[in-house]
Amino acid sequence: MKEKKPERLKVLSIIAIVLGAVALVSSWMPFVNNGSFVIAIISLLFGIVGLIFNLKNNKLLSLIAIIISVISIAIVIVTQASYSSALDSAGKEADKSIKKSNDKTNGNNTNKYLKNVDVDLGQLQTNDDGYGNIDTKMNVNIKNTSSKKINYSFTVQAYSSSTTKLGDPEYIEVELKPNESIQKTIFEYLPQDKVQSYKDATYKITKVQDNSY
Known part of the structure; x- marks a missing residue:
């Protein structure tokens, strides 16, 4: 018996939601959220496909998947920027500390x-x-x-x-x-x-x- 197309799209949207949820949970974790970004993109694509081919039926699951995916992507971008800024600040502080230590011993402050x-x-x-x-x-x-x-x-x-x-x-x-x-x-x-x-x-x-x- 031929499977109905809406049912296949519903399964696709559910998969998109699951992937989006996984991405959302791990989106704030350093390094791990690199993978979360990829998972969120896949979830977003699945959600969009489900939405486009399911225009005449219930689009709620696809919309939920898209929203979760977009939130996950946004969190990854924000946290990555935050971690990068923190690492940059730590690096600058380390450089200042090294320079200060060197200035004490290299004779420049004689x-x-x-x-x-x-x-x-x-x-x-x-x-x-x-x-x-x-x-x-x-x-x-x-x-x-x-x-x-x-x-x-x-x-x-x-x-x-x-x-x-x-x-x-x-x-x-x-x-x-x-x-x-x-x-x-x-x-x-x-x-x-x-x-x-x-x-x-x-x-x-x-x-x-x-x-x-």
Whole structure:
């Protein structure tokens, strides 16, 4: 017996409603709603087909399927835009955090950090121990002149001329409360044949980094 066309269209509309409902339920879920969008499109197409070929009969099921599908598609678009915006904001915040962290350690803020401290690089002191060995040291006095606790690392370089570095730099790490002072010793145990060169050298703070988090 030949199946009636309206019955086939009714089944198509019911399938469209079921697919639309599945799409609607999952339309707000990240990543999952990519599939929901496809399901909603299929549901919409089924609903439209059912509506077009069922103009002379009850169109309620087709209309319901179309409405559910359109709502699902709209939710997917809105949520995808929202997630994209959230991810973009998170990415920008991460970039800012990385840049801020790098600015603390790459030396770009050296002059800024030096305004928070009073650093006195003393003279290189030498002492002959009587056995032909010359002991060396340089006392460095550092005071935190800011109103906040600091945790800084200083790089001190000796120069034999205005641009020529003499040996490796020395490093000082301090953690000071406001108005707190400390004395550190650097340039100890210098090569004996370089002592005079270091006595004649000039010394500069070439880098300050902030170790606080």
